[in-house]
Amino acid sequence: VGLGNHDLDQNGPPNHVDWYRREMRDYVEVNHRAGVFFKPPVPVTSYDVDTDCYSWDWGGLHLVQTHRFAGDTGHGAVSGLPWLKQDLATYAADGRPVILFQHYGWDVFSIERWDAAKGTFDDEGAGAPHWWSEADRQALLAAVKGYNVIGIFHGHQHETAMIYRGDGLDLFKPKAAYMGGFALARVSGDSMDVALGEAVGDHGEIAFTNAFSKSLNF
Known part of the structure; x- marks a missing residue:
């Protein structure tokens, strides 16, 4: 379970402005965090x-x-x-492959900035970032430097399936799930394969739209 801007940007009523965000975070926790007595349905490391x-x-x-x-x-x-x-130092220092999941990507929508001349956010703006900044991206790159990050899967932009590269990373963004989009990935001892697809038609048909494959060394 991952949370995006639609989950975390919504304010609750004035007397409990974080209510909706807290509900979303509680949902993540109850699904994944183990306690002394509580066993979540999908426990994590x-x-x-x-x-x-x-x-x-x-x-x-x-x-x-x-x-x-x-x-x-x-x-x-x-x-x-x-x-x-700390997580990467503890669990990935041996060079094993790592995949990150996050909401924002490196696509033009995710990195758009305020364009004062046009009065909107776009990919030509030089003002404040709309979603996350270049400094945010550089801080993330610094955190993962030296680890075997083989890909980042992200969302945010709804309509378009994309497989692309940014800042030296392989990036994967399926079409939004509510629009029928999905990703399939296979990681073996020496390769990584990804296919993006979507539901089509009225009888459970699917169509694959993007594909990617690379060799792995670790």
């Missing part, structure tokens, strides 16, 4: 109570969920960068 970021392992693959992005401090959120650094 590491859960950070302060940020609700978490990681888990499938064999020799380490996967990390950071919600909007690891350095997010919007609406009073605690930055997940310190936890991410």
Whole structure:
């Protein structure tokens, strides 16, 4: 379970402005955080109570969920960068492949800035960032430097499936789930394959739209 701007930007009533955000974060916690007596339906390897970021392992693959992005401090959120650094040092220092999940990407919508001349956010603006900044991206890159990050899966932009590169990273964004989009990924001992697809028609048909494959060394 990952949270995006639609989950974390919504304010509750004036007397409990964080109500909706807290409900969303509680949903993540109850699904993934183990307690002394409580066993969640989908337990994970590491859960950070302060940020609700978490990681888990499938064999020799380490996967990390950071919600909007690891350095997010919007609406009073605690930055997940310190936890991410500790998590990678603990579980991925041996060079095993790592996949990150976050909401924002490197596509033009995710990195748009305020364009004063046009009075809107766009990819030509030079003002304040709409979603996350270049400094946010550089801080994330610094946190993962030296680790074997083989890809980042993100969302945010709804309509278009994309496989692309940004800042030296392989990036994958399926079409939004409510529009029928999905991603399939396979990571083996020496390769990574990703296919993006979507539901089409009225009888359960699917169509694959994008594909990617690369060799892995670790």
